[in-house]
Amino acid sequence: MTHPILTRHHVCFAGQGQTPMLFAHGFGCDQTMWRWVAPAFAADYQVITFDYVGSGKSDLTAYDPNRYQSLQGYAQDVLAICDTLALEKLIFVGHSVSAMIGVLAAIQAPQYFQQLILVAPSPCYINDDDYVGGFERRDIEQLLELMERNYLGWASFLAPVAMKNEDNPDLTRELEDSFCSTDPEIATRFAKATFYADNRSDLPRVKIPSLILQCTEDSIAPKAVGYYLQHHLPHSTLQIMQATGHCPHMSHPEETIALMKAYLAETL
């Protein structure tokens, strides 16, 4: 009998190494979006991919509106996978909101983690006094209003903003299709949990070293956010990428892989 956690999250295994790497997808995405990056680590790591409940091929019947009204619920999912697989010395790779989900998980249960790789992370999307998150609160409120009023219109607005890289329209289409294939209620709740999250005060509590991959011209997580993270996240290394947009693992997989490998070669 397999463990229900594995089926709940459509967990997939690959790779020939000993050290586990867990790839966590971002909002409105699923594990397939790691398909250009994750295989590059298969020769040296155990590559584990999964879908959050409500995304991809996860078990929709396990969706719990209370559990998933904050990022803590998603962090509990990450820890449930760590616990089920008895992971040790984990390299957690989180894209976008999954970066903060990984931060929350690593604060709560550092024993599983060895490194955090944070791809286009942001601890807070809303500007606040001196803090530049990139959005005014009103921007976020309008974005979420649009989402509730016109989900498909919202998807076709946000996908090109997040993906950028207009020369590769297939990527934007994939992201938009992924948004559209998510249940609108689940997506809206996840979007609220994401865009209203403020994890700035959590950052100093992280004991696990981390790599911050900060994109150029990222409309979701601007450069100032990368510098803020570097300053407030202990044992962090910031890399400003040439990649533009918010999804470098899709638009610029080679650079993403190269920076991850260089960092791991130095730190492991």
Add this chain to the structure above:
Amino acid sequence: MTHPILTRHHVCFAGQGQTPMLFAHGFGCDQTMWRWVAPAFAADYQVITFDYVGSGKSDLTAYDPNRYQSLQGYAQDVLAICDTLALEKLIFVGHSVSAMIGVLAAIQAPQYFQQLILVAPSPCYINDDDYVGGFERRDIEQLLELMERNYLGWASFLAPVAMKNEDNPDLTRELEDSFCSTDPEIATRFAKATFYADNRSDLPRVKIPSLILQCTEDSIAPKAVGYYLQHHLPHSTLQIMQATGHCPHMSHPEETIALMKAYLAETL
């Protein structure tokens, strides 16, 4: 630490049920070819898919020419997965050569199995006295010679023969691409293990009930093979499909799903 068997076979989990279903792909294929059929069982079963070593995203470094020179080696892989996951009451679904791999596994370790679903199976591809396998020995020898001499030519010859359904050329292309993406030495050894196998004497030893899905106009496993299997496999049920070709799970997923569900509803 995850179990190396899971990474070796790129094992993926899905589904919300209790009873496990293990989907085993055929020669020159990988688990992705179950993508039209397997999700239909996710609501009621634990759906487990995997790649044999040498196929898909399996661990190529685990390839052992001795182990995989006969179908027994592949059967040991199935049993390793059963053992690692402590599967019980398994519904094993095997396409083409995986049907006989499942038969061998179920003879050796019946404790894991509840049902065998054999999609386009054949216990012996070569005609022998009264037995109609569909090929003369010389046909098979020439096919394997072509494979060693001109692997790509062989792939573009065999793919349309196996797939049939010329009105859907994407399927033939997918099968041909899958053949071509397999290491030629591994594919040739698997082809020899497949096409020279004679498992007719194993059939009466199977204690697990089975469903035989026999296609119409299948150039790899003709109808006579389906009747032979029904006659010699204890507790078997034969269904002649309207589906043509050798890959009904790809070309006719709805009929495949419907027959599987009807059988399971009757027997479980």
